[in-house]
Amino acid sequence: MLTHLICVVLRERKFLKMSDNIFIVGAYEHPTRLATNKSVAQLHAEVAIGALEDAGLSKGDIDGFFCAGDAPGIGPLSILEYLGLDVSYSDSTDIGGSSPVAQVGHAMRAIRDGKCNVALITSAGRPRSEAGGAGDLTERPEYPESGFEVPYRAALAPSYAMCAQRHMHEFGTTSEQLAWIKVASSHHAQHNPNALLPNLVTVEEVLASPLISSPLHRLDCCVISDGGGAVLVACQEVAKSLNRPKIRVRGVGEAVGYTRGSDINLTTSAVRHSAKSAFLEANVTPEDIKYLSTYDSFTITVLLAIEDLGFCEKGQGGRFVADGNLISGVGRLPVNTDGGGLSSNHPAHRGGITKIIETVRQLRGEAHPAVQVNSCDLAVANGLGGMLDRRHGAATAILERIS
Numbered sequence: 001m002l003t004h005l006i007c008v009v010l011r012e013r014k015f016l017k018m019s020d021n022i023f024i025v026g027a028y029e030h031p032t033r034l035a036t037n038k039s040v041a042q043l044h045a046e047v048a049i050g051a052l053e054d055a056g057l058s059k060g061d062i063d064g065f066f067c068a069g070d071a072p073g074i075g076p077l078s079i080l081e082y083l084g085l086d087v088s089y090s091d092s093t094d095i096g097g098s099s100p101v102a103q104v105g106h107a108m109r110a111i112r113d114g115k116c117n118v119a120l121i122t123s124a125g126r127p128r129s130e131a132g133g134a135g136d137l138t139e140r141p142e143y144p145e146s147g148f149e150v151p152y153r154a155a156l157a158p159s160y161a162m163c164a165q166r167h168m169h170e171f172g173t174t175s176e177q178l179a180w181i182k183v184a185s186s187h188h189a190q191h192n193p194n195a196l197l198p199n200l201v202t203v204e205e206v207l208a209s210p211l212i213s214s215p216l217h218r219l220d221c222c223v224i225s226d227g228g229g230a231v232l233v234a235c236q237e238v239a240k241s242l243n244r245p246k247i248r249v250r251g252v253g254e255a256v257g258y259t260r261g262s263d264i265n266l267t268t269s270a271v272r273h274s275a276k277s278a279f280l281e282a283n284v285t286p287e288d289i290k291y292l293s294t295y296d297s298f299t300i301t302v303l304l305a306i307e308d309l310g311f312c313e314k315g316q317g318g319r320f321v322a323d324g325n326l327i328s329g330v331g332r333l334p335v336n337t338d339g340g341g342l343s344s345n346h347p348a349h350r351g352g353i354t355k356i357i358e359t360v361r362q363l364r365g366e367a368h369p370a371v372q373v374n375s376c377d378l379a380v381a382n383g384l385g386g387m388l389d390r391r392h393g394a395a396t397a398i399l400e401r402i403s
Contacts, residue, residue: 022108023239024247024399025118026055026232027360029338029353033196033345035226036129040072041082043124047230048083055232056242057118062232064089064116066107068099070125070228070348079122089115095393096385097295097352098254098274099123100231102395104356104381105252107233117235123353124228145391157221157298159389161213164300166266168215173303173318175215179206181299181335182219182342184326189339191368196223197343220299222341222351229353231360245364250284250378250398253277258391267315270394271308271384278396279310284378286310289398291362291379292333293355296340302326305382306333309396328371337362337371352383356397363401377401 028050030043038046044067052058065087071079075092091106093099100123107119140146167173183203189195201219209218239246255277257270279285286309294305303317311333312320325331338344338358341351359381361367378400386392 020112021236022111022249023234023236024104024231024249024356024360025234025239025242025244026051026057027229027357028054029229029345029357030124030227031194032227033194033225034128035126038126040070040124040126041079043126043226043228044071044079044122045083047124047228048120048122051120051230051232055234055244057232059083059085061118061238062120063087064107064110064119066091066093066103066119066121068092068103068123068349069094070123085120087116089119095254095256095395097297097349098383098385098393098395099349100353100356101381101383101397102252102254102393104231104233104249104397105254105395108249108252111233111235118238119233120230121233121353122228122230125347126226127348128224128226154387154390156387157216158213159387160298160300161216163266163304163388164215164298167300167303167317170267171315171318175207175217176203177318177322178215178220178299178303179203180322180324181296181302181326182206184321184324184331185296185336185340185342185344187327188337188371189343191370192339192344195339195344196225197339216298216300222297222346223343225345225347227345227347229357231353231356245401246403247360247363248400248402250400251278251280251282252395252397253279253281254393254395256391256393264389266389267304269304269308269384269388270392271305271382271396274394274396275309275382278380278398282398284398288378289333289380290376291337291359291373292335292382293340293359293380294335294382295352295355295384296336296342297346297351297384299342301384301388302335304388305384306335309380309382328373334371334373337367337373349385352385355381355383359397359399363399
């Protein structure tokens with residue numbers, strides 16, 4: 001009740017100068033991995049309820065709403081009506097798997113500008129139930145690139161495989177090194193009761209799995225699952241009123257990448273630019289970071305992100321990820337301690353929301369004890385969406401626990 005009164009008062013003084021400190025106050029990941037009896041709209045509603053319960057807020061406290069193209073209907077309009085939300089600000093930015101991470105930044109700025117005080121970000125999908133696989137992404141004739149790509153059957157897995165091949169050619173990266181990324185995810189997933197693939201795997205098992213598109217094997221590819229998640233972003237006044245750890249948004253950057261005629265770089269992603277902006281705004285460096293959640297549609301996606309985020313030099317990613325260096329309690333940089341998209345949950349590009357949620361868990365100290373990072377007070381959530389070898393979006397958020 002007290003929190004609701006605070007939110008009402010804040011609505012009446014939106015145009016006053018608010019604190020620059022913005023917090024993630026609620027986070028919830030749907031436990032399902034197969035939702036044959038639920039609609040996408042229902043999944044959005046259930047994750048919204050979960051985030052509200054996690055935060056200790058009510059539906060009436062929400063005055064900002066953010067979603068991407070996975071929300072059924074026209075932008076945010078249909079899902080807003082379905083949820084019964086009365087908001088003063090909404091945003092339906094869609095840049096694939098990086099959308100939820102980017103929307104944390106959009107929510108932060110909207111709150112600072114007095115547009116809203118409590119922003120809900122939801123994301124959900126049913127690609128497993130709907131048998132949505134990794135097929136052609138440029139089949140629609142109205143897309144300006146279709147005439148140049150459809151004749152060549154520009155499917156998803158070969159696009160990422162081409163980036164992996166190029167990285168191997170330029171820097172000597174090996175399939176064994178890529179396999180270590182999957183091995184690390186399986187070490188973490190074994191402790192996640194909701195993980196789709198909870199079993200440990202070895203480097204040898206990754207390399208022995210069927211070849212999907214050279215050099216990527218089946219176990220180099222993410223799972224396809226139903227599910228979703230939600231987070232709540234709020235102003236300092238609301239965050240102070242809640243009995244939850246304070247997870248501050250230190251900085252968020254976003255960027256887009258695409259080919260420029262013949263200027264094609266298959267070994268650097270737009271994460272290089274989104275990370276630079278995020279670290280600059282947060283006034284920290286990669287050396288300060290204790291934990292990383294990053295989009296992991298394929299093992300090569302993780303390797304390039306680690307390089308582009310600045311955790312190692314370009315071309316050194318293969319050496320960096322090898323020998324358990326991404327395993328919590330073992331390596332230098334714990335990555336995706338929920339098992340990530342490679343082992344736990346990847347409901348199409350909606351998997352981006354899980355990167356924020358597991359980062360919040362780590363900062364709160366609420367990850368599984370076997371994977372909880374010691375003294376985790378500064379972490380990165382990183383998203384990427386689209387086609388890595390062509391047009392894609394990237395977003396990087398730096399989060400900090402301050403109490």
